Amino acid sequence: MLRTTCKNPDDLSTLPSGFTLDEADPPHRLAAKGQHPFSRYRLTFLLDEVEPGRTRLTAESHAAFPGILGRIYRALVIGSGGHALLVRNMLRRIADEARNTK
Numbered sequence: 001m002l003r004t005t006c007k008n009p010d011d012l013s014t015l016p017s018g019f020t021l022d023e024a025d026p027p028h029r030l031a032a033k034g035q036h037p038f039s040r041y042r043l044t045f046l047l048d049e050v051e052p053g054r055t056r057l058t059a060e061s062h063a064a065f066p067g068i069l070g071r072i073y074r075a076l077v078i079g080s081g082g083h084a085l086l087v088r089n090m091l092r093r094i095a096d097e098a099r100n101t102k
Contacts, residue, residue: 005030005045005094019043038073040064055098059091 007014012024015032022042023031031044041063048056065074077083
């Protein structure tokens, strides 16, 4: 997951633009947060070993959109389906990376 999410998997502070490290407990939990004038957001990855050699990844996304401009921004980002598309794409890249490292 870190190879896909961080620019440098050995440095958890190299998250994508707009995110900063909020919490890390490798290999179980990684949380990133960010904000701009229209929203505050947090993305948390939880990893649980289901059985030896098999891990379940859960991604939790939380955001607040304050004020009228925040509500407009939320409609554009969430209402358009753009957020779901980006998250699905990110999870697909993580799954592909996991399959390729076996």
